[in-house]
Amino acid sequence: MKKHCKVLVIGAGPGGYVAAIRAGQLGLDTIIVESGNPGGTCLNVGCIPSKAMIHAATRFEELSKHADGAHMGISIASQPQLDMAGVVEWKDGIVSKLTNGIGQLLKKAKVERVQGWAKFRDGKTCDVETADGVITISAEHVILANGSTSTELPFMPYGGNVISSTEALQLTEVPENLVVVGAGYIGLEMGMAMRKLGANVTFVEALDRILPIYDKEMTRPIEMWLKKHKVVVNLQAKAKGVVEKDGSTWLQYVDKDGNDQEILANKVLVTVGRKPNTQGWGLENMCVDMDGPFVKVDNQCRTSMAHVWAIGDLVGEPLLAHKASAQGEMVTELIAGQRRVFDPVAIPAVCFTEPEICGVGLTPDEAKAEGIDVITGKFPFAASGRALAMDAGSDGGFVRVTARKDNHVIVGIHAVGAHVSELSGEFALALEMGARLEDIAGTIHVHPTLTEGSFEAALATLGHAIHI
Template sequence: MAETKFDMIVIGAGPGGYVAAIRASQLGMKTAIVEREHLGGVCLNWGCIPTKALLRTAEVYTNMQHASAYGLKAENITFDLDAVVQRSRKIAKQLSGGVSYLMKKNKIEVIMGEARLKGANGSGPAVVVKGQDGKETTYQSKHTIIATGARARTIPQAGLEPDGKLIWTAREAMTPDTFPKRLLVIGSGAIGIEFASFYNALGSDVHVVEMVDRILPAEDKEVSAFARKSFEGQGMKISTETKVDKVEKKANSVIAHITGKDGKTVKEEYDRVVLAIGIVGNTEGIGLEDVGVKVDRGHVQVDEWLSTGVKGLYAIGDVCGPPWLAHKAEHEGVICVEKIAGSNSVHPLDVGRIPGCTYCQPQVASVGLTEAKAKAAGYKVKVGKFPFQANGKAVALGEQEGFVKTVFDEKTGELLGAHMIGAEVTELIQGFGIGMAMEATEEDFFHTIFPHPTLSEMMHESALDAYGRVMHT
């Protein structure tokens, strides 16, 4: 017999989970959320937020080193690694406390412990929670959402198993007990490049190894090429079409065996290694197989409304697969709950309109199709491009590195994609996101008045450039 009944139970209090719980409560459902570690999940405590705090420190540090370019004097610039890490942890703690406040405000019961699905009856599987005291309590709910997130993917190769000392995942990389003078980063997606950018900015000798032919492989090729040139100009070493065969561990360093695209293997010594080769869903130990949930390659299978196919059971966020983004998880949480509540205005998620951001120096942001993917999909395209160095605000800021690129359907004028690299592009990208959501055409961008002087003017100029109407180049 279930001890407590709810309309909605959410398993996992990351961005997707706690947002789903809030929306359920707003719609009048008696709601509970189960979390085994920290409210806010990996994103808030060990991912998105604390890494951005670290990257902000790196950005300020870099600017201080170039103070003379702004007519300022700053000498003997150094950093305190412990203080840098503590600032990051303090910010994460503050925001985790904010999630706790939101749960209380929305009258959501927080249950700390490890959840497991059990059995199935007319109203869906029960949720058994093993509390922090070791005792188990069973809860029944009409609807249950799995939002257990994901963890770092590891490599089943000799010496590359994360050990918390020499081989780091993202968690150890953001709370280092020592500053590595020589750092090997395996993987050049957003996570790998962000950590490479942080440590490189603070003075580490960083080497990024990527198996495919370019870094940031999900981005437009021009953005990837520009980013590589910029990073190498900052002193970063980058090897593409390259793999790490194995790692030999020493007392306080490692010897990596690295094979390049020429087939030759070299041995290089590093103080630490960061594994950044993707993530895998947290699907184990929660009873998915017991209740009939399908899991494929480490991720829960769901339909367009986030249903697992098991009555009353849903899944959202990273546990469902890529793109592994907090904002995608949040949006899925809202879609799932509103569909359960019978909303007539809810729509399935359009993955093609999810913005992606990488907070390196320079920043990278994109939404929609790349030029190559648009052409591969059969579109005849018009492409516009505008450089930062031709924008007044960018010049005034001393941020002249980068460009904005737009891809339009020549036939309809529909914006198919936008791709940016440069200062603050992670803030600018949402302008194109809104445009795509509203199905804006090139004419809409032409007739929108962009304030001057702003970086956003480059969005306007890029659209104009696609149609031969650019003003400032």
């Protein structure tokens, strides 16, 4: 069977399905090809299920506090019971609801879905292996949204008790001893969730700090939580492999002093990063230029081949779902004749650790490294009525604003604390609109809310905070 279309989208993750829906809205004849369920890694085995798991783990930990004695005047008679299989079933129900929703949105936009594995013959033609046979699809425009996959350590391949975050989200029992290789955002999110559920957790990190994309001031509250919850963090430690001894799995690693060590592990979760999906679908037949492991694109996501576009994780950092969605929308509007470029002032990033971290723009150190003379101000959540009322003001969290000293234009806003992910939109909007400190300070924020933190931090940067 042969098909032809105006726009062919490969991959139905947050970049691909948004591109396809927008193309359909613009009246472009569109086909989207995906081998699995719509939603990609983010929806099926990443962003959404991991946040559901983190929420369930936090709820379990909170209930346990009430069983240990009266907390906030509330106590329960016995310890809560954990049914891990039930947690997974609940999480999978959320994923199913959302994937079905994407299917309906694609249908509403009159986008044709083809389920199967696409392999390109050339830049504009691919063969898709489906359950009903091979379909050959040719298109005027191709949008590559193939996404990324977990990086596997060559000396410690996935299998058995060595797992990626995908397998971690399907565990029906909490491992007694979990070793996490890599203390970046994925490892910390999953490791902290498992600790809340009762696992003994140990981290092995090759660098000299956790979450290297954030400065030490930001990560200090997370380090406090890890220490309080007896989570062992081995820094400057390099994993070597796993061995089976006496029916148990042991992770072998070299510590910061160069000594060989072993850790007992029921499961070893490897979270050392992600890599673009560039293999197995005929990229080598498309004659597009590469930028290291990524597909090279310009500020409109054009590849070196005419009418072939690439978006999302396939084109480089940051590997974030919301970046992919923004690029997908832009590309289809360009195909439809609109004028667009991908030039965000900053792309917000959030780490759903305990407590959460949110960052947009430059940190003070990054700004100084660029030669920018800055002023900064902080507001601690310990002084926030809303945070205290949510039993969330004692985790060391704060909002920090960084602005140019000469004209007060804000170049970065960062926060750490409970629920600060919900502040990311305000932070990003401030930078995108070129806000000055006076703009934030002059905007009336609702009391009591966590958003008052950015208001007070702006006031603090100006030298006249009210509540600290």
